[in-house]
Amino acid sequence: MGMRGGFMMEAVPVSVHQLEQGEFARTIKALGTVTAWNSTELTSQVSGILREVLFAEGQQVQQGDVLARLDDRSYQAALLQAEGALQETAAQLQQAEQDLRRYQNLIRDESIAKQTLEQQQAQVSQLRGTLKVREAQRDAARLDVEYSRITAPIAGRLGLRAVDVGNNVAAxxxxxxxxxxxxxIAVSFTLAEQYLPELLQALDSSEEPLPVEAWSRDEQRLLAAGVFDSMDNQVDANTGTVRLKARFTNEDNSLFPQQFVNVRLQLAVHDNVLKVPNDALQFGNQGRFVWVVDEELKARMRPVQTGLGGAEFTLVTSGLQAGERVVLEGVDRLKDGGKVEVIRADGSSEPAAQAPIVDGPDGAARRDNPAGRSPQ
Structure with missing residues (x-):
């Protein structure tokens, strides 16, 4: 403890970070919303009474899975009718074609009139057209029967059921x-237009998709890692932002549609640079500064010049050196030159530096009184 104005001054407890040269990821933060990659409503292509529901609410389904069935008896009857009409027309066409071949032989002997042959040719052509109509009617009836089985149009997770068995379903x-x-799954977020040139440059220069991370609302937990997917083709004139979308595999289902997340978009990685934690940066009348803890465990206010910022760190261009320690927590009580108590990660205090040994007036060796420490 130090003494000022007759009062003992306690050392301020602080947590620190030692600066080092290393890798720096240029990232931009944004607030995002999780959205389904695809979303669709489960409907029927034909009308009828819902006879059977084959899915559970919240179930994961694959494309093509049968999820419900309608009462298809009327469609089955229509299919039988269409098949019968097709067979009838096919038989009529077969008989007409046989008659046509016979008339063609008779015309050579001039046993029939030419008009009779022409009429038979017209009948065959008409029946061939009718046959195509009957085939189309048969195919349509088959589709109605097939559509009475309601299948999943996409793979995904089902929501809550909206219709019960026995109710009428409208196509x-x-x-x-x-x-x-x-x-x-996708995460949609916006980016201020001032970052657009940097983003476009990063997209042009990177051979791999830009990394994107989704963090919890309190930014304490990484939920998922994904990649940049796409961006809108114009800036919103009202907000001055552009909409972006990131893609996540979501194999562990850590992301859920309409969930709010904090997004970190990585634009570039710089090697062998000096970076300072964002929590250490302070703002004053003269610009940015940090509190540095010196070898005597005293706090020193240090103006700094910074460059690009990231999610957790900011580049330092001048004012600091590797190996120096900056204060992360406890800055609100610091004074320039004031004593500090460095609290380690395990909660213990860092021991104070030992004062040098000097000879006292009586010739006995003793430690010099450290600055700011009161005599005993």
Whole structure:
């Protein structure tokens, strides 16, 4: 403890970070919203009474899975009718073609009139056209039967069921449930237009997709790591931002649609540079500064010049050197030249530096009284 104005001054407890040359990731933070990669409503392509539900709410499904069935008896009957009409027309066409071949032989002997042959040719052509209509009607009836089995249009997770068994389902309008594709999943976020040149340069110079991280709202937990996917083609004139989208595999389902996350978009990586934690940077009338702890465990205010910023660190261009220690916590009580108590990560205090041994007036060896320490 030091003494000022007759009062003992206690050392201020602080946590520190030792600066070192190393790798620096240029990142930009943004607030993002998790969105499904694809989202669709589960509807039927035909109308009918819902006979059976084959899915559970919240179930993961694959594209093509049968999820529900309608009462298809009327569609089965229509299919039988269409198949019968097709067979009838096919038989009529077969008989007409046989008659046509016979008339073609008779015309050579002039046993029939030419008009009779022409009429038969017209009948064959008409029946061939009718046959195509009957085939199309048969195919449409088959589709109706097939569509009475409602299948998943995409792979994804089902939401809550909206229709119960026994209710009428209208084609294309009654929604049974929603399906959201969550593997992969997207995170949408915005970027201020001032960062656009830097982003475009990073996209042009990078052979690999730009890394993106999704963090929890309190930024204490990394939820998922993904990559930059796409950006909008214009800046929003009202907000001065551009919309971006990142892609995450989401294999562990750590991200959920409409969840809010903190996004960190990495634009570049710089090697062998000096960086300072963002928590150490302070702002004053003269600009940015940090508190440096010297060898005597005293706090020194140090103006600094900084460069690019990141999610946790900022580049230092002047004012600091590797090996120096800057204060992270406890800055609100610091005074220039004041004593500090460095608190380690395990909660223990760093021992104070020993004063040099000098000879006292009586010739006995003793330690010099450290600066700021009161005599005993």
């Amino acid at each position: 294309g309008s009654t929604v049974l449930a929603t399906i959201t594709q969550q593997q992969p």
